[in-house]
Amino acid sequence: MASYDVIIIGGGPGGYVCAIRCAQLGLKTACVEGRETLGGTCLNVGCIPSKALLHASHQLHEAEHNFEKMGLSAGKVKVDWKQMLAYKDDVIGQNTKGIEFLFKKNKVDWLKGWGSIPEAGKVKVGDEIHEAKAIVIASGSEPSPVPGADVTVDEKVVVTSTGALALPKVPKRMVVIGAGVIGLEMGSVYARLGAEVEVIEFLDAITPGMDSEVQKTFQRILSKQGLKFTMGAAVQKVETKGGKATVTYKLRKDDSEHTTEADVVLCATGRRPYTDGLGLEGVGVELTERGQVKTDDHWQTTAKGIYAIGDAIEGPMLAHKAEDEGMAVAEVIAGKHGHVNYGVIPGVIYTAPEVASVGKTEDQLKKDGVAYKVGKFSFMGNGRAKAVFQGEGFVKLLADKETDRVLGCHIIGPGAGDLIHEICVGMEFGASAEDIALTCHAHPTFSEAVREAALACGDGAIHA
Structure with a gap:
């Protein structure tokens, strides 16, 4: 029987980040993962492989629709589906092996197998039982069935x-x-x-x-x-x-x-929390009506010494939300102060164009009766976007009408998933729309559209 300061159940974004941070804080740490590779749904069958296919298919679109406009002639592009899947699998392999390397670098033990909690302070993996002063549930989620419908998934048709x-x-x-x-x-x-x-x-x-x-x-x-x-x-x-x-x-x-x-x-x-087989009821861990693990403000469950993070608990099912919680709960277990600002968690859709958002929507502000102002700028007014045939979409910045403090931002356009983080950082520091408007942005970049939207919250955008 091995003894640890912390055992994390689940090697996805929440679990592996939590494990690495725990180890960095001087805690003897192990992570339980039953897949043959680390990284959970995200790296194996979610975020990463889908982005590989999105990128490949977007390149096909560029070749079919925009190459000739730019003076590039290469004949008809053919899709080699087997090679595209091989490319996707290679991307997965590089990322999952990277997590395994980080575990070794930070001296995190990988307990290979599926974990359960037979009693407080103990985690069972296979036939072995390990002791832990703290246990973190990072078991992730699984696809939800189609509600109210007769649908059988065979993963073929x-x-x-x-x-x-x-x-x-x-x-x-x-x-x-x-x-x-x-x-x-x-x-x-x-x-x-x-x-x-x-x-x-x-x-x-x-x-x-x-x-x-x-x-x-x-x-x-x-x-x-x-x-x-x-x-x-x-x-x-x-x-x-x-x-x-x-x-x-x-x-x-x-x-x-x-x-x-x-x-x-x-x-x-959608997806639902995956907690089957963990034995939570037997150790006093309560679930919500939606099957989420109940936690307090410090990610502590209803059982002392057992914590939970990520898709298993309430909140948006996002890898980066799980990562933030993983780092925060590691700090808590180490006796420090863990913090997650749930008001500044961005969401991104990686289509072309990308869609990204953070903070309040205009609909929410109206519903809450908040006095606000809108600064909006179309990517058709952005020189860089037009140069790469991506002028569709806009940046929409929402700010408090009286204080000018940024309340939210919504972007549909090129690079939206990266552009949104300027607003995330700004909101963390309590920035006003004017702060962003007065910050010099390099030209020509997509980010200028964010500045123009901030200018539109004041005296007006320049290129509108």
Whole structure:
């Protein structure tokens, strides 16, 4: 029986970051992970492989639509799907091996296998039981089933995001159930690769929770790229026969029933915490009604000495949120002060164009009765964006009407996922829109659009 200061259950972004930080703070640390590679869903079958395919398919789009405009002639570009998947797998391998190296560098023990908590202060992995002064649950999440529908996932014809990353060939027709981040990212990949993609969404707007103006603009752009949207539709069932699928759904507006055919159906209706087999009930760890692990302000569960972070607890299911919590709980366990500013956690959709947001939406500010002002700037006024055929979209900055303090920002356009962090840093320091407007931005860069939006909160943008 080995004894540790901390054992983390789960080697995803939350778990491995927590383990490394614990070790850096002088704690004897182990991380339990049953996969053959570290990195959890994100590095193995989520964030990283999907970004590889998004990048590859975007390069195809550039070759097919923009190369000739720039004087580049290379003939018709062919898609070698097997090689594209091999490229994706190589990217996964580089990243997962990198985490394994970091574990060795920081002297974190990897306990290979699936973990459970048989009693307080103990973690069972396989047939071995290890002692720990503190245990951190970082078990992540799994795809949610389609609510209220008869759908059986086989990861061949009816797939989750995991299966969608490893299809044997590009389907001629794909139906995506759910217009959230995962559905739109993977849908856009296959649309660029030549598939006919239909997105079926229960609500009347895509990307639930995002700024409504961004939602409308984003859907319009994706529609121009070839994605078809069926909104306000409740999927009833998915039937498979002969390697094909039939999706039956009802329109909420009139309760009429419809069917649509597909070679592949991607179920992308969100994710749910994964806590099966951990033995939480037996050690007094309570769950919420939604199956999330209950924690206090210091990520302590209802059982002393057991903490939880990431997708397993409340909050947005984002890798970087889990990482922040992983570092924070490590600080707490080490007797320091851990902190996460939940008001400044950005969200990004890695389509082309990218979509990014942080802070409050205009809809939330209206609902809360907050007096605010809007600074908006179109990428059509940005020289760099026009030079690379990415003038669609805008930066929208929201600031307090009286104090000018930045309350939120919403970007749809080139590099949005990187641009948003200027606002994140600004919000951490309590910046005003004027602070951003008075900061010199290099020319020509996409970031100038952020400055212009900040200027629009005051006397006006220059290039609008």
